[in-house]
Amino acid sequence: MSAATPVSSAQGQESGNLLDVENLVVEYPTKVFRGKPFRALTDINITIGRGETLGLVGESGSGKTTLGRAVLGLAPVTKGQVIFEGQDISHASRKDRRALSRDMQVVFQDPYTSLNPALEIGAILAEPLGVQGIPAAAAKKRVAELLDQVGLPKDAVNRLPREFSGGQRQRVAIARALALSPKLIVCDEAVSALDLTTQARVLDLLLQIQLDTGVSYLFISHDLDVVRHISHRVAVMYRGEIVEQGVSGIVTQTPVHPYTQRLLLASPVPDPDRQAVRREERRRLIDSQRELENQASIPA
Ligand SMILES: Nc1ncnc2c1ncn2[C@@H]1O[C@H](COP(=O)(O)OP(=O)(O)OP(=O)(O)O)[C@@H](O)[C@H]1O
Numbered sequence: 001m002s003a004a005t006p007v008s009s010a011q012g013q014e015s016g017n018l019l020d021v022e023n024l025v026v027e028y029p030t031k032v033f034r035g036k037p038f039r040a041l042t043d044i045n046i047t048i049g050r051g052e053t054l055g056l057v058g059e060s061g062s063g064k065t066t067l068g069r070a071v072l073g074l075a076p077v078t079k080g081q082v083i084f085e086g087q088d089i090s091h092a093s094r095k096d097r098r099a100l101s102r103d104m105q106v107v108f109q110d111p112y113t114s115l116n117p118a119l120e121i122g123a124i125l126a127e128p129l130g131v132q133g134i135p136a137a138a139a140k141k142r143v144a145e146l147l148d149q150v151g152l153p154k155d156a157v158n159r160l161p162r163e164f165s166g167g168q169r170q171r172v173a174i175a176r177a178l179a180l181s182p183k184l185i186v187c188d189e190a191v192s193a194l195d196l197t198t199q200a201r202v203l204d205l206l207l208q209i210q211l212d213t214g215v216s217y218l219f220i221s222h223d224l225d226v227v228r229h230i231s232h233r234v235a236v237m238y239r240g241e242i243v244e245q246g247v248s249g250i251v252t253q254t255p256v257h258p259y260t261q262r263l264l265l266a267s268p269v270p271d272p273d274r275q276a277v278r279r280e281e282r283r284r285l286i287d288s289q290r291e292l293e294n295q296a297s298i299p300a
C-alpha cells in the first residue's frame with residue numbers, strides 16, 4: 001500500500017498487524033446550533049492481524065458500525081489513529097482513499113439495497129474492476145472466477161439481483177467485495193438478515209475464502225453466537241467503548257464483563273430447559289447490576 005502518511009505511532013509501525021486502531025475517538029456533530037458533538041466512540045484500541053478475524057459484538061447503538069465506518073474512512077476521526085499496514089490513514093485524502101479501496105472492502109447487511117437493482121450481476125461484479133482500469137477481457141475472466149469462488153452458477157452474470165434469494169444476493173455482495181483481492185473486509189451484520197441455515201452456509205463461505213486468500217475480516221454482529229463461530233478474537237462494545245476483548249473461545253464462554261455475560265445469556269440455546277436457566281441467570285444479573293448502579297448514584 002503506497003497511500004497515506006507514514007505512521008508516527010511506534011506501536012503501529014512495529015506491530016506488523018494489518019490494522020491497528022489506536023485511542024480512536026469519533027464524534028458526530030449535532031444539528032443543534034453550537035451544540036456539543038455526540039461522542040459515538042471513546043478511546044478504542046483494536047488490532048487485526050493478516051488472515052485474522054476480529055469479531056465486534058455489542059447491542060444496537062453501541063457504535064459497531066461507526067467503528068467499521070471509521071476504519072473505512074466514512075466516519076470522522078476526532079482523535080487517535082487508524083493505521084493500515086503501518087500507515088496512518090485516519091485523515092487520508094480522497095486520492096489515497098481510492099487506492100485504499102483496493103485493499104479494504106465492505107459487505108453490508110442488506111445486499112438488496114447495496115446492489116444496484118438495475119444492473120445484471122456481471123455488470124455489478126465488473127464495476128470495481130473497471131474503476132481500477134482492468135481491461136474488459138480480464139474483467140470477464142475475473143467475474144467468472146468470482147462467481148465460482150462464492151458458489152454461484154456461471155449464468156448468474158445475466159441475471160438481476162431480484163432474481164436471487166437473500167443468501168445468493170449476499171454471495172454476490174461478497175463476490176463484489178472480493179473482486180480486487182482486498183486485504184481487509186468489513187462485514188457489517190453481513191449474515192443478520194438470513195435464516196439460520198443460510199447464515200451457516202455464508203459463514204462457512206467466508207471461512208473458506210479466508211483460508212484460500214488470507215483476507216482479514218472485521219466481523220460486526222449483534223449476535224454473539226455468530227461472532228463466536230467465525231472469529232479468532234472478539235471485542236465487545238458497550239456504549240461506544242470496548243469493554244472486553246480477547247481470544248474468541250475465552251470471551252464468549254467465560255466472559256468477565258457483566259455486559260458480555262448478559263449478552264451470552266441472551267443468545268438462545270436449542271434446549272428449552274437450559275434456555276429457562278439462562279433466562280433466570282440473566283434476570284438475576286440485570287437485577288444485581290441495577291442494584292449496584294442505584295447504590296452508586298446515592299450521594300456520599
Ligand atoms: N451519521 C451520524 N450522525 C450522528 N449520530 C450518529 C451517526 N451515525 C451513528 N450515530 C449514532 O452513533 C451511535 C452508534 O451508532 P452505530 O450505528 O455505530 O451503532 P451500532 O452498534 O452499529 O448499532 P446497530 O446494531 O443498531 O447497527 C448511535 O447512538 C447513533 O445514533
Ligand SMILES: [Mg+2]
Pocket residue numbers: 064065066188
Ligand atoms: Mg450497525
